[in-house]
Amino acid sequence: xxxxxxxxxxxxxxxxxxxxxxxxxxxxxxxxxxxxxxxxxxxxxxxxxxxxxxxxxxxxxxxxxxxxxxxxxxxxxxxxxxxxxxxxxxxxxxxxxxxxxxxxxxxxxxxxxxxxxxxxxxxxxxxxxxxxxxxxxxxxxxxxxxxxxxxxxxxxxxxxxxxxxxxxxxxxxxxxxxxxxxxxxxxxxxxxxxxxxxxxxxxxxxxxxxxxxxxxxxxxxxxxxxxxxxxxxxxxxxxxxxxxxxxxxxxxxxxxxxxxxxxxxxxxxxxxxxxxxxxxxx
Amino acid sequence: xxxxxxxxxxxxxxxxxxxxxxxxxxxxxxxxxxxxxxxxxxxxxxxxxxxxxxxxxxxxxxxxxxxxxxxxxxxxxxxxxxxxxxx
Numbered sequence: 001x002x003x004x005x006x007x008x009x010x011x012x013x014x015x016x017x018x019x020x021x022x023x024x025x026x027x028x029x030x031x032x033x034x035x036x037x038x039x040x041x042x043x044x045x046x047x048x049x050x051x052x053x054x055x056x057x058x059x060x061x062x063x064x065x066x067x068x069x070x071x072x073x074x075x076x077x078x079x080x081x082x083x084x085x086x087x088x089x090x091x092x093x094x095x096x097x098x099x100x101x102x103x104x105x106x107x108x109x110x111x112x113x114x115x116x117x118x119x120x121x122x123x124x125x126x127x128x129x130x131x132x133x134x135x136x137x138x139x140x141x142x143x144x145x146x147x148x149x150x151x152x153x154x155x156x157x158x159x160x161x162x163x164x165x166x167x168x169x170x171x172x173x174x175x176x177x178x179x180x181x182x183x184x185x186x187x188x189x190x191x192x193x194x195x196x197x198x199x200x201x202x203x204x205x206x207x208x209x210x211x212x213x214x215x216x217x218x219x220x221x222x223x224x225x226x227x228x229x230x231x232x233x234x235x236x237x238x239x240x241x242x243x244x245x246x247x248x249x250x251x252x253x254x255x256x257x258x259x260x261x262x263x264x265x266x267x268x269x270x271x272x273x274x275x276x277x278x279x280x281x282x
Numbered sequence: 283x284x285x286x287x288x289x290x291x292x293x294x295x296x297x298x299x300x301x302x303x304x305x306x307x308x309x310x311x312x313x314x315x316x317x318x319x320x321x322x323x324x325x326x327x328x329x330x331x332x333x334x335x336x337x338x339x340x341x342x343x344x345x346x347x348x349x350x351x352x353x354x355x356x357x358x359x360x361x362x363x364x365x366x367x368x369x
Contacts, residue, residue: 017357219343226346233353266339 013240020127020236022141023149024048036140046149048139053146056118064114086114090268097272100171100279108163108275109268112156116224117264119147123232124253124260127239147228150221157221160271164216167278181209216274220267227263231256286361297352301345308341 023046027038038044067083076084090113094106123145134142146152168177182205188198235256238248316334320327 014357021357222347222350223339223343226348226350227342230346230349230353233357262335262339266336269336 016240017233017236019141020131021143021233023143024139024141046143046151048142048144049146049149049152052122052144053115053119053152056122056146057115060111060114060118086110093269094272097269098276098279100167100276102167102275102279105272105275109272112271113264113268116147116156116267117261119145119152120228120260120264122146123148123228123235123256126249127232127235145228145232147224148232150225153221153225154217156267157217160220160274161217163271164213164274164278167275171279181213182206184209216270220270224263224267227259231259283362283365286365287359290355290359290361294352294356297348297355301348305341305345309338312337312341 022036024036025038025044026033026035026047027041027044028034029037029041063079064083067080071080087110090110091106094109098105125144130144131142134140143149165177168180172180182202184205185208186201186205188201188205189195190198231252234252235249238245238252241248312334316330319330
């Protein structure tokens with residue numbers, strides 16, 4: 001390879017890619033905590049994803065909290081103006097989209113948007129910088145973008161899935177939830193000769209509606225994961241090129257900024273839309 | 283073994299290529315309708331643009347899932363591991 005070789009002697013480009021796609025993992029094998037020998041062990045924790053996602057969440061809470069506590073009406077500072085722009089944007093989006101009554105939705109949307117945005121933003125840090133710092137501290141593998149880890153995105157989307165079910169049951173009752181799953185989109189006949197067909201129609205409705213219900217968290221998480229993973233992989237592939245990497249890195253990074261913001265926005269909007277559909281009164 | 287690697291490479295190409303084809307056609311149609319709508323009623327252009335980006339990201343989703351799976355097969359092919367275990 002042209003200019004790399006810093007991770008201990010010459011290594012092939014395949015090894016470089018594999019090295020950068022490997023999480024820092026800890027797992028329990030035979031009762032002992034083991035680092036990084038966790039292939040195939042389901043009880044594995046990706047320590048680097050957890051670390052960065054928790055740190056970025058705390059940064060978000062601290063930043064917005066400190067602005068809220070020290071907000072001044074007459075002379076807003078730049079940070080306060082920036083935070084106000086974001087909050088206003090989320091407020092408008094939620095007001096336009098959410099047609100129910102809930103005090104949770106706007107803070108939830110704000111958290112999802114800013115947290116996912118910060119996590120995605122880590123992708124713009126040059127590929128080798130943080131892993132090199134990590135190598136100096138004795139950390140062998142470091143993936144710094146939490147949203148390239150399927151576990152993080154699925155964690156968030158499963159939480160949204162539980163919220164969808166909770167809001168459906170809260171606003172329509174448990175009977176309403178079952179009715180929504182079995183009586184849409186084809187209303188089964190309730191009298192006359194068609195009554196024979198009713199169980200089949202209910203079963204058909206149930207299959208369609210449950211696939212549609214399960215597709216929501218699945219597509220939410222895989223959309224975010226796929227976009228971020230592909231972006232990170234292209235950064236790694238460009239980094240292999242040696243001296244030609246600079247203009248390509250710049251071009252891809254400019255495009256990736258759009259994708260980063262868009263994916264955070266989409267995750268938030270779809271969460272609000274799904275929760276709005278769940279809270280709809282007929 | 284060569285068959286498996288060769289066919290995996292073709293599968294990766296099909297995954298990425300067909301995804302890109304579908305998304306390209308879809309985005310082209312979407313962009314055309316957006317421009318028509320904005321030309322008809324310029325005052326609605328910002329609102330239409332927001333909604334257009336919403337649909338762009340939804341279209342991206344399935345193509346990106348395909349790209350993610352394809353890149354996984356390109357760099358961490360599970361079939362090779364299975365083959366080596368079987369040999």
